[in-house]
Amino acid sequence: MSENAAPxxxxxxxxxxxxxxxxxxxxxxxxxxxxxxxxxxxxxxRQGLEAVDILRRRGVPAVGPVLxxxxxxxxxxxxPPGTAAAWDLPGSACTxxxxxxxxxxxxxxxxxxxxxxPRPAGWLLPPGDTGPVTxxxxxxxxxxxxxxxxxAADGCH
Numbered sequence: 001m002s003e004n005a006a007p008x009x010x011x012x013x014x015x016x017x018x019x020x021x022x023x024x025x026x027x028x029x030x031x032x033x034x035x036x037x038x039x040x041x042x043x044x045x046r047q048g049l050e051a052v053d054i055l056r057r058r059g060v061p062a063v064g065p066v067l068x069x070x071x072x073x074x075x076x077x078x079x080p081p082g083t084a085a086a087w088d089l090p091g092s093a094c095t096x097x098x099x100x101x102x103x104x105x106x107x108x109x110x111x112x113x114x115x116x117x118p119r120p121a122g123w124l125l126p127p128g129d130t131g132p133v134t135x136x137x138x139x140x141x142x143x144x145x146x147x148x149x150x151x152a153a154d155g156c157h
Contacts, residue, residue: 038078038133040067043092043143048075050146051139052125060138062131066124075124083136089143 043051045068052075055063067076079094087094 037081037097038064039081039083039087039097040095041077041079041083041087041089041092041134041136041139042074042095043077045072045075046150047091047143047146048077050149051077051142054142054145055134055138058138058142060135060142062134063125064131064133065127066130066134068122068124070121077139078127078133079136079139080133087136089140091147092143 048066052063052066064078066078068074081097084094084096
């Protein structure tokens with residue numbers, strides 16, 4: 001697992017954190033309006049961005065919400081609850097939320113490239129603009145393909 005693979009925590013919030021509740025992260029069950037908690041797969045940002053592109057090009061039925069940390073080191077994909085129990089993809093981590101919501105640690109303020117406002121952690125693909133969650137099997141395939149593409153690109157000097 002990458003050192004930067006899991007910046008999003010699932011512990012109780014403190015005054016120095018922004019809390020995203022399961023309702024903000026979860027899928028709304030069709031027809032019932034019920035909110036379900038989600039697990040979170042975190043990966044290095046470069047691999048995650050490639051995976052998002054791969055999933056969208058394939059026309060995967062649902063690319064769920066995706067978080068990014070303020071330093072843009074990692075991305076977090078929302079996946080169905082229970083995914084963490086069987087997730088074992090090297091270079092990534094899957095965090096079980098157990099319905100507690102996610103605690104996004106307060107990140108240091110980083111200047112924008114132009115020196116403007118700081119970059120906080122936030123949504124790359126916000127809830128409501130995407131499918132409810134990303135299918136773990138589709139995500140695993142896309143992350144594997146992304147890793148191979150990055151390896152090939154880095155090998156071509």
